[in-house]
Amino acid sequence: MGSAKMSAVLEVRAMRADDVDTAEGLWDDAFEALRARFALPVIPRTATSVAQGCARLRHFLRTDPAGAFVAAVDDQLVGLALGLRRGDLFVLAQFAVAPAAQGQGVGRAVLHAAVAYGADLPRGMIICSRDPAAMRRYFTAGFDLHPSFAAYGAVRLDRLPATPGVRVGSPYDLGLVAAVDVEVRGAAHGDDITHALHSGATLLVHEDGGYVLIRERPMLLAARTDAIATELLAAAFAQWPAGTPIDMSWITAEQQWAIRLVLDAGLELIPHGPVALRGFARAPAPYLPNGAFG
Numbered sequence: 001m002g003s004a005k006m007s008a009v010l011e012v013r014a015m016r017a018d019d020v021d022t023a024e025g026l027w028d029d030a031f032e033a034l035r036a037r038f039a040l041p042v043i044p045r046t047a048t049s050v051a052q053g054c055a056r057l058r059h060f061l062r063t064d065p066a067g068a069f070v071a072a073v074d075d076q077l078v079g080l081a082l083g084l085r086r087g088d089l090f091v092l093a094q095f096a097v098a099p100a101a102q103g104q105g106v107g108r109a110v111l112h113a114a115v116a117y118g119a120d121l122p123r124g125m126i127i128c129s130r131d132p133a134a135m136r137r138y139f140t141a142g143f144d145l146h147p148s149f150a151a152y153g154a155v156r157l158d159r160l161p162a163t164p165g166v167r168v169g170s171p172y173d174l175g176l177v178a179a180v181d182v183e184v185r186g187a188a189h190g191d192d193i194t195h196a197l198h199s200g201a202t203l204l205v206h207e208d209g210g211y212v213l214i215r216e217r218p219m220l221l222a223a224r225t226d227a228i229a230t231e232l233l234a235a236a237f238a239q240w241p242a243g244t245p246i247d248m249s250w251i252t253a254e255q256q257w258a259i260r261l262v263l264d265a266g267l268e269l270i271p272h273g274p275v276a277l278r279g280f281a282r283a284p285a286p287y288l289p290n291g292a293f294g
């Protein structure tokens with residue numbers, strides 16, 4: 001986008017259902033450019049990934065229509081930010097600006113609208129990408145940054161611990177999932193879990209209090225103790241095809257149990273984007289967040 005265009009009026013407005021396809025493309029472009037910039041693993045864009053991206057945007061638009069914003073210049077979408085309210089917790093689910101429009105204040109404007117949607121809530125959570133611009137935006141919006149690692153590599157299946165307490169879950173376990181979420185994160189994920197299950201995620205649960213959602217890789221985990229969390233993550237890793245590299249992000253200092261497991265399993269730890277929190281005494285644990293659901 002040329003500077004002539006950016007001198008045109010920037011409008012921040014509510015996202016509409018007919019924005020979804022363009023917004024998904026914009027979000028994917030922004031992340032593809034980010035991954036290329038930091039030499040992160042390429043995530044191929046496929047018909048399935050596009051459909052999943054659009055379905056997720058529609059889900060957030062349905063649960064939180066008043067938290068979903070786009071930025072437009074001359075009627076062309078250049079940014080998006082989607083905020084969620086889950087109990088007393090604000091979550092920023094998605095935030096991106098088209099690569100050609102970055103660095104000109106679009107992110108600041110659209111993020112301001114989404115964050116205002118949860119400003120009355122006592123706590124907030126944003127799972128941050130590797131982008132230093134995102135880190136600056138979140139910190140200046142009042143969130144503390146908790147540094148984290150990503151784990152990457154092929155899993156040494158022979159080194160995983162036993163997982164006797166883990167079984168496949170079902171919709172009957174959603175009460176257990178919500179109870180553990182409240183205990184560990186202080187707020188249930190509500191319809192986000194159902195959406196993940198409808199979009200192809202598998203649920204594993206531990207009777208003693210814990211769950212992990214898996215869609216190819218582990219995408220969200222909460223448990224009452226480190227021992228339960230370790231069993232759940234090991235069970236999730238055991239489902240991964242042998243020899244294929246896996247990546248899993250947002251392991252904060254509180255998750256030493258996860259650091260032990262991923263190092264034992266032969267994965268490499270790489271500095272990654274932080275977990276951004278406000279109103280928390282400490283980062284939730286044992287907990288591995290989801291990039292969009294918090």
Ligand SMILES: CC(C)(COP(=O)(O)OP(=O)(O)OC[C@H]1O[C@@H](n2cnc3c(N)ncnc32)[C@H](O)[C@@H]1OP(=O)(O)O)[C@@H](O)C(=O)NCCC(=O)NCCS
Pocket residue numbers: 030031034094095096097098101102103104105106107108109127128129130131132133134136137
């Ligand atoms: C993160 C993102 C949405 C920000 O949008 P944007 O329009 O570029 O944001 P703005 O121009 O309003 O602000 C960028 C800020 O980062 C700062 N910044 C840019 N590069 C930086 C760097 N390398 N180190 C530190 N700060 C940096 C800028 O100075 C600016 O801060 P300031 O306005 O206080 O000076 C956008 O860059 C993006 O889409 N990134 C890829 C997708 C992504 O990571 N999304 C976040 C998901 S958690």
